[in-house]
Amino acid sequence: GESVGLHLPTLSVQEGDNSIINCAYSNSASDYFIWYKQESGKGPQFIIDIRSNMDKRQGQRVTVLLNKTVKHLSLQIAATQPGDSAVYFCAERDPNQAGTALIFGKGTTLSVSS
């Protein structure tokens, strides 16, 4: 089964609002997490990553928060724009595999209305 999942399959927001997309992971040994954005018909696009020795990391308009106590990851998007509409996946590095494969959840579809 999946070890990474998202709380909500869909999220609808108004343009200009802040969006928060949540993700729960089950493996406390995971040490690296990534958020990807996938637009329709395209491959996943890297947004931001965070290592387990950090609680927070900021990028341009995005912030990732990691709470290892409850095994929770979130992606915050400030001033959401229509171009942010996409499916967002969180992924964890699988520490049980010899390789560096990522485990993805099913994703959250973000819809931004003007």
Place this chain on the structure above:
Amino acid sequence: EAGVTQSPTHLIKTRGQQATLRCSPISGHTSVYWYQQALGLGLQFLLWYDEGEERNRGNFPPRFSGRQFPNYSSELNVNALELEDSALYLCASSFKRGRTDTQYFGPGTRLTVL
């Protein structure tokens, strides 16, 4: 800098046939990963190649195979195609072997099995 490229964009086959999908990693990247994304589902890890060797594979039957060439490009072969093999096949590359190396994805090949 060119990103990960994949070909063909779309591929239509009939049940029992073989499919070959190709991937060129970002220049300088030595690791290539293959994922399957079935409709409405998350990404499932298929194969990982690094420095020309298969390093790990996911929970897929042996009819899914591939190889990596000296220039680090890669092929994914799917033999004896089944209807449920219809999916978006994504290739990703990373700079080096390691547990936290970010994977960058290509646009994918949409395989349809009739």
